[in-house]
Amino acid sequence: MPRIGLSRDRLVEAAAKLADEHGFDKLTLAALARHFAVKLASLYSHVKNSDDLKTSVALFALSELADRADEAVAGRAGKDALVALANVHRNFAREHPGLFEAARFRLDATSAAVSGGARLSRTTQAVLRGYALTDTDCTHAIRLLGSFFLGFPVLESAGSFSHSQPEAEASWSRSLNALDALLRGWALP
Numbered sequence: 001m002p003r004i005g006l007s008r009d010r011l012v013e014a015a016a017k018l019a020d021e022h023g024f025d026k027l028t029l030a031a032l033a034r035h036f037a038v039k040l041a042s043l044y045s046h047v048k049n050s051d052d053l054k055t056s057v058a059l060f061a062l063s064e065l066a067d068r069a070d071e072a073v074a075g076r077a078g079k080d081a082l083v084a085l086a087n088v089h090r091n092f093a094r095e096h097p098g099l100f101e102a103a104r105f106r107l108d109a110t111s112a113a114v115s116g117g118a119r120l121s122r123t124t125q126a127v128l129r130g131y132a133l134t135d136t137d138c139t140h141a142i143r144l145l146g147s148f149f150l151g152f153p154v155l156e157s158a159g160s161f162s163h164s165q166p167e168a169e170a171s172w173s174r175s176l177n178a179l180d181a182l183l184r185g186w187a188l189p
Contacts (some may be wrong), residue, residue: 006036008046012056019057019098024105027098029053058105062116065092065103069123078130079180085127086149086176093153100153131183141183148179 014035019027029050033040047053065088072084093100107115124142133141152172155161161168 006038006042006046008056011036011043011046011053012060015053015057016060016096016099016102019102020096021098024054024057024098024101027054027057054102054105055107055111057099058102058107059111059115061096061099061102062120064096064099064116065089066116066119066123068092069120073123073127077127079176081127081130082145082180082183083176085124086145086172086179089149090153090156090172093157097157104150128183131186133183133186137186141186145179148175 011032015027015032018031018035022031029043029047030040032053033043036042043053047056068088068091069085072088073081076084103117107117112118121142124145125138128138128141131141152175156168161171
């Protein structure tokens, strides 16, 4: 019988906070049980196993990120939309390091297709409409942007940019200018 007060949603929200505090890789059912001061067996009424919990946290993270992206790019176009979308990813990584990591958790095809990740892809496609890319080039551009939106914050959070000048902020801005210029002149044979 499920413990009063526990629900799947409540467990996932608590797991998301634990991921941010301690790292997604350290998220376990045992840690979650300790957080709620319950026996591990009490959680199995709500989640199947650790993979189910991590999948749920990943879906939560992608949904949160997609919500922020949708809000940030609404009413914007071109470089303004590109910068807004990029900043959402970077800020999310800074504010929610565990959830940013969770958003990269491998999902099965069915879960991925209905996740916030699919919404993020559609939002990125909408941003790219301002650059008049073909469908194939749009796919390439989404992959390029995704690599930048992931890679820069990962390297930044690891301290990779803290040992040299100029500051990372200058590189971020220059990189976004370069991406905008690249997308505007993308027309490749």
